[in-house]
Amino acid sequence: MKSLLYILLPTLFxxxxxxxxxxxxxxxxxxxxxxxxxxxEFNSETGEITNPILAxxxxxxxxxxxxxxKTFIYAVGEGNAESGVSxxxxxxxxxxxxxxxxxxxxxxxxxISVNENGTxxxxxxxxxxxxxxxxxxxxxxxxxxxxxxxxxxxxxxxxAHSAQFHKNDLFVADLGNNAVYHYALENDSYMLKxxxxxxxxxxxxxxxxxxxxxxxxxxxxxxxGGSITSIEKTDSGxxxxxxxxxxxxxxxxxxxxxxxHLSEDERFLYGSNRxxxxxxxxxxxxxxxxxxxxxxTPVEGNWPRNFTLDPTGNFVLVANRRSNNISVFKRNQxxxxxxxxxxxxxxxxxxxxx
Numbered sequence: 330m331k332s333l334l335y336i337l338l339p340t341l342f343x344x345x346x347x348x349x350x351x352x353x354x355x356x357x358x359x360x361x362x363x364x365x366x367x368x369x370e371f372n373s374e375t376g377e378i379t380n381p382i383l384a385x386x387x388x389x390x391x392x393x394x395x396x397x398x399k400t401f402i403y404a405v406g407e408g409n410a411e412s413g414v415s416x417x418x419x420x421x422x423x424x425x426x427x428x429x430x431x432x433x434x435x436x437x438x439x440x441i442s443v444n445e446n447g448t449x450x451x452x453x454x455x456x457x458x459x460x461x462x463x464x465x466x467x468x469x470x471x472x473x474x475x476x477x478x479x480x481x482x483x484x485x486x487x488x489a490h491s492a493q494f495h496k497n498d499l500f501v502a503d504l505g506n507n508a509v510y511h512y513a514l515e516n517d518s519y520m521l522k523x524x525x526x527x528x529x530x531x532x533x534x535x536x537x538x539x540x541x542x543x544x545x546x547x548x549x550x551x552x553x554g555g556s557i558t559s560i561e562k563t564d565s566g567x568x569x570x571x572x573x574x575x576x577x578x579x580x581x582x583x584x585x586x587x588x589x590h591l592s593e594d595e596r597f598l599y600g601s602n603r604x605x606x607x608x609x610x611x612x613x614x615x616x617x618x619x620x621x622x623x624x625x626t627p628v629e630g631n632w633p634r635n636f637t638l639d640p641t642g643n644f645v646l647v648a649n650r651r652s653n654n655i656s657v658f659k660r661n662q663x664x665x666x667x668x669x670x671x672x673x674x675x676x677x678x679x680x681x682x683x
Contacts (some may be wrong), residue, residue, distance in 0.1 A: 350370040352423055355369065356406075361653070363676035366384045366390050368381070368382050373640070376659060378655060381675060384425045390404035392404070392635075392679065394682070402419065411429060414433050414438060432458075434457070436456065436460065440493065444625070453491050453502075455489060458505060471604050485504045488538065490537065502535040507534065509525065509560075529551075529552065531541055534551050534553035539591045542614060549589075550586045552587070555574060559573070571619045576625070582605065584605075586601065587602075588634065590636070599611075599645065607633075608633065631650075644660055645667055653675060656669065
């Protein structure tokens, strides 16, 4: 019996480790050795990243998004057939099969998201200052854009940087126009309700944003301003309720904020600072929506364009584009604080998708 246990225990350990592994897909920029979308295995118990493979060849798939059922992945960049936006189907082994590509209808597509029922996708074109909406077919393929919104309206170019669906609303952060746009769904088409839900003083450059589950609060990270604008939804529209710096008060270098995420319990907010190369941690008052910066944690890399919390909420992973690595941090769910665990090399990571 004793010898049998010696045989079984290692086997059971291997099965447990395998059960704890979660697939993580990585969008990249086609610089250096990057060849497309990669897949790695993330251990949700140990925080280790292993088994990196090329899931699909693609040129500069800098931002990627899942369908709600995680059957398909959508990517901006240059696809196999046409520059712009591509769709892929997940195989059982974790690799991706290319489905089709359509035009993004603007230069420099940099962000894509999918609505909650998986019927529409929206792409932000940074270079062209436009936003394109696509119908998603049953086979996961993308139709040509059903709507294209051009945000250019003066001498200063628009810079649409991210867009998200929320129920029947669509919000777009436009860095060039220093505004968050609001579109509403009417008869299966989106109509402009406001080209600035709040007035943003100066030139902060809204880039990405996070919205609470009840849609009451929105947090916008500003690329140029090194700041977060906190916004509350009211009966008559939206109002700014808070404005906070993302940088350490002693930092004097380049400012270029990137990504922002709420914790699952919405008690904490995180933002990435390129230049300072840090993740800023904020505590959040869940009643008033106001935030307070607690600390900034070095990312153990250079140029943290994107980061994510893992599904357990116990880890934060950071894509450091210029240092070609993904850093893993253990997250204390009570305090929100991060402690560095490990890092894995991967060419030019720009987007992390669980």
